[in-house]
Amino acid sequence: MGDTGGTGDGEPDLAFLGIGPEDERFYRLLLRSGGADPGPFVRHPEPDEETVRALRQRATTLGLAAMADGLLRPVSPAKAVQHLIDARLARIRQELETKAAADAIVASLLAERDAATTSDAIACADRPPVERLTGIDQVRAAIDELTFFTRSESMTTWPTGVMRPEIIETSRPLDARILRRGIRMRSLFGAAALDDPPTMAYLREMTAKGAAVRVSRLGLERVLLFDRAAALTPLDPSDSKRGALLTREPGLVATLVSLFDRMWEQAQDIPAEVDEEGPAAEGERPTALERRILESLCTADKDENGARDVGISVRTYRKYVAALMHRLDASNRFHAALLARERGWI
Template sequence: MSHPILEFLDIRPEDENFYRVLLRTGGASPQQLARHCDMDEEAVCVLQKRAIGLGLATVTDGLLRPITPAKAVQNLIDHRIALTREELESAAAAHGVVAALLAERDTAAPADPFADSDRPMMKHLEGLAEVRAAIDELAFYTRSESLTTWPGGRIPVDSITTARPLDERILRRGIRMRSLFGAAALDDAETMAYLRELVRKGAEVRISRVPLERILIYDRAAALTPIDPADSIRGALLTREPGLVAALVSLFERMWGQAQELPVLVGEDGPESAGERPSEIERRILESLTTADKDETGARDIGISVRTYRKYVAALMQRLDASNRFHAALLARERGWI
């Protein structure tokens, strides 16, 4: 047995040894691996699922094959970074770090618009810089859902650069993201490439052929609308007024219901559109519902936190209109998702 060298990435010795066996064999069936590792097939299946979840192996032509060492190590590093980032973000949120720093910055202000108390229900944000700062902070505090519309459809390249880290952070935390775009997005290659990137990472995207209103809604508790719809650079109105936010959510839902899923690229197979098919991590979570007896087990096998795992499960159950987790797995199989 080789000495473990991946312990610094929190990889168990048995998982590393299993990956080494795959590297030596080049690929094998569960039965062959059971004989080679001197294990029963059930134990091999557990190791196989963990290897796939960790990005160490993939199934091709019925055989479990190793991911190349360079890519495998990069996958392990990405897992570790994602987990560490989530732990740090959760800790920062739990300790109110941003609110505390904002209080320092705004000591001269009569009220902090993002603190947990004494927040104004309505606030005018002047200029693009102030709006972007508000979006940064609202996205940081979002815990369950982000709803956004882009009436113009096309996203400028510099806006994509600004939006990407915010969108990735939201999706990485298991937050449901739904985004509506005007039909002009279909004619812009950069925008469409970014939308497909978001879908691959778990976002839901639709295209509307009817006019849209510009709205950003976070956790159905706060919303941003432009002061001047014809000139968004002028600034925005931030509202936390429950009645107004609820009305904006209803408007978003009506626009969402009238929109269409993102078109399938030429060469994509399957009856589902890109916006309907599950992302890779969603597919793995659906598969785990048929094998893992506990959330902790499923989360560990996939390499995400239990909290993120449960958020994905809840969103998938809602998306599938499933009454329980077993029902969700059955419906996913019927759709050909797993």
């Protein structure tokens, strides 16, 4: 059968994005057909089932098509091309990072820098076990360097719990690069994160990419740990801009790792997003979240404890409790729990 697709009519091809001619013809035919099975149009004398299945699978894997209504539908061209660009950039970035690491490029450049500021007798590997970094610029430079050389695990605490928008934008590419390299990332945040939507959105974004994130209602100490071999702690916990101490002393690092592990065990995973439908309407049975909140009224003596047990912020917990008391016409929380039991809600 003659070829009715392809790029032989002067159309620009997608080879520069890593797409072969056959896969491109298949995608163009999907666009023209709107999703009908384009098997008969594939450039094969008699397209067999295995050939068509392979083309469909590759189109899905490449982000060119997706199943909908029982048919393989083409993804919009803008979305498909952006996906291909992102995939190509990710491959190039990975290749460059692997090459830079294999050739020890950063170590070589650091040796040049250190040679200008230290005597020839002091090698890069002979840095003091504890360094004092003054000012935010030195701290950021150290974080960049330590992050680049991290190979297995990154551990960080954010005692304030809240990440400002500019911090999120700065952290996003660094965190994504760590996760893309398969490094284990654990981050601990103060409870204020639960009441800050931008921070929670970012934490869920990182969790979806493989990071482990927990929130603690107890006090946290600010520390950044890299491969359990280096640690950064602030010179002044109340003002991180003043600088930090960088230590590679094994005993000190082991102590800080132990501190982090204890704080981690006392924290909880970030809660799932609150039910999108919100509180149930008057006369309806409570949602799963509302039932957990009603159960907590029977056991928790404080809102903070109830919110922790349910896995939501205190503010959200109180909002739901108020709504439930109104629906139950309860005079207090204990009364609400009793009425809920009478109705069979818990």
